[in-house]
Amino acid sequence: MEMKRRKFSREFKIEAVKLVSERGVSVSQACRDLELAESVLRRWMREATVAPATAFPGNGHQRPDQAEIAALKKEVAKLKAERDILKKAAAYFAREAT
Template sequence: MKRRTFSREFKIEAVRLVTDRGVAVAQACRDLELSESVLRRWMREFEGAPSGAFPGHGRLGQEQAEIAALRKEVARLKAERDILKKATVFFARDAT
């Protein structure tokens, strides 16, 4: 069985169905064939940051993009450090 995916627009409309139109969560879930936990999670995400909610398709939020960039930089710096350690050992061996 393949996992269902939903577009950002679908999620926003599902949340607005409950918040703006006043449809009960249970009724909206039956109509949209969703579980209540999924719709309630979408509501929490949308309430927290409406413009950044549901980035989807590999697009990272601002914080996640910054974290990914920092992790990449840390990996690069560790590689440079390891190269310098090896060079120090190499040249120390030649000096004696």
């Protein structure tokens, strides 16, 4: 039997965290009520505590630090390609000069 990964909306995650943090429900009780693994809810609580404004960005949305890392990786790949082209051109012209 294949298990399908469940997806939760940002609002659901925020409300689940509020159950514990604001309404005083225990983590284990909230997990039973919401049919979640404790590790999942604890991770959501950690994310909400570390960066409340950017927690749970959703599909297709990256946190600013992740977006910057992706942009830098793209730039590194571009620069490596340019470097390799220049190396080949230098080798070609060095052969032509002799």
